[in-house]
Amino acid sequence: MDVSVVGLGVEGINAVESLLNHGYKVYASDISLNIELNPDEGLDVDLGFHDFGKIEKTDALVLSPGLWNKPVFQKLKSDKKLLSDVITSHRSLFTIGVTGTNGKTTTTMMIASILQRAGMKVLIGGNAGGGFKGYTEVILEASSDNYDILLVEVCDMTLDFCNYTFDFDLVVVTNVGRDHLEFHQSLENYLQSLGEFVECKKVVLNYTTEKLGQLSDKATETHFFSKIPYKLNLFGDFNRENAAAASKTAKIVGISDETIETALKEFSVLPGRATIIDLPHSRIVVGKTDNADATAAVLNEAEFQVIILGTPRKGEICRLEIFREASKTNSKIIAIFPGLDDTRDDVRKILEEEKYPGTIHNLSNVEDVVKFALKCSERYPNVFIGGNGQRKIIEITESLKEAISAK
Template structure:
């Protein structure tokens, strides 16, 4: 059996290693450049690879192709594979056939990283032999090849879900839905929503689907479609008989006739959206029979995700916050919503069709100055120029942070929450976040 892996990053190399171990004839092809550390791993494992090209005769003879999530369906090589009827799947779909481990799959437009890390933390503290993978950390396929875990918590993007056929998580979470990556879905929001709900398509009566009941699109989908899974809702707006809700400043999770309760002010993570993330993660812990005391302790000592509302430093009474992972309007909405002091907002990058009007009321209420950080900031200027007192354009992180420092006064917050992708000036959102933290430390 010939396995061709498109993309020589973390998921590609992990898949190649698992494929080799299972006796496939493996070939890795990357249209970009494969990083040195991955080249080395492939060579040590005797796996053939190429980069900066796709050689068709070495690819179109595949029995199965694993496509890395970053490669769009409209890539010419992918189209040719589909025309030939060759199965093109995601890393998750390839790896799941080689493990008996239970998986918890987590998707959504925002909050999925935090919810994934929090769920992993709860299960690990509860003594389970648990792995973390998917869109985060070490490749799932790579971990399956080493076969070390009984349970995996997987962060799944819509792109990974597009490439599943038989994959079925025992517990699935959809944190929320908002328009994101629409460039990959022909600018059709419904196609993107359908992608997210693929997470539940193979689930049966023994499985669980945990969803945000305050989310309009999620509730609409559930009214118009069916899932065999047991649906567990959570909400911060309404009281629910079953699932997660708020009562008298307590987080209440009522699951399988068991009530878990905890004061909201004891949660380690701040902000309304994090109450929801906590409800979803707690539901998983309850289903996995983790002791209530352990859940409480874990929720109160959890350290959040890097680049997600991460407090960097307080300098001369000004708090600097790194929210580089906010690559869409909805994520930045959460960030601005959780600000309690006058804010200098650093924003900009590659716009994925953003509608900034949704942020207007928050900007009016909380933002005193805007520092644009991107190649093209025209749309931001058109929207906010008359709303804030100061608006400045910059093209480097160091400059952006220095200007933000000048605008900010004691008691203010400087928030990097770009609302956009990072590819115009940075490698990725991690690079952008690290540069921000370095610039703050150098003030």
């Protein structure tokens, strides 16, 4: 079977790789010329334009979530050639979607660990931004093996796409916060999109999150979670909320309390998420916090004298709010490093606007961050490293561990 992939953002590129790995021939296109794809004899690529003649000749189509609501592509959607309409094994599985602003990946993996402990065969995947292989991989994998449950992490920017692509039996909304507002335009728009997404579905909602009444009104059945009452091998109260969401979901599926508690107590931190590195007289907490609410959640856990943050992409105005949150603390130092893009000048302007009274440091790379964090840990009891740039934060975490073990 020949498949077209239209739009080569993160999801589109992952779709191409998945299709090639599963033995399909692929035509891929994007209007951008700055796309890097590994050459393959089964791959035909056009950059700078879409060849609709080639697209029509293929047997199935993957339309990038970012193009889902673009008028020019509506005919492609109506031709019933979308991959999720051609390959449909995934639609027969009991499907759980996990969405929200923060905690999606951790909650997804917590649910998976509980269900797997209960003896279920679980297909886990979804949002490539969360570290999974993308939505196309889920569709292809569901058709190649037998599973009991499908568990999909859903990015808040792909709600319409996923609502069409998957038949969700249960939706978990971890929380609603300030992220991707360049896409949503406002928090109210995001809530409206969420309302449409959960309409006529069972939904699990965070009891403490405000403005969720409209979601419960749309759902056919609503369950609430708050925080689990026992300790985890994880940093922060926010992870106790993630665990409560996973626990509530597992109970709805019919898993026993004993199995749920055992799985959650054994659950370990995921790469790039908040990790505690203990030193003789101090500790370094390091983990991705790529929006203002995620940052605030970590900074509320302890008084960090030093805060080291990766910068967002150019144009991600709402993510500059991370640094406003940091400026509200009593930290002595805020250090900034290029996370996704080098927007350190933009960040410095924000900190100056907020009249941050501490010292602002510029760091250039991962090596600088590691050296600076270790130096600060000799003087201050709590150091936090976070912000944007998940890959760099994973590298920082590993480099810190290596540097400490080498001493």
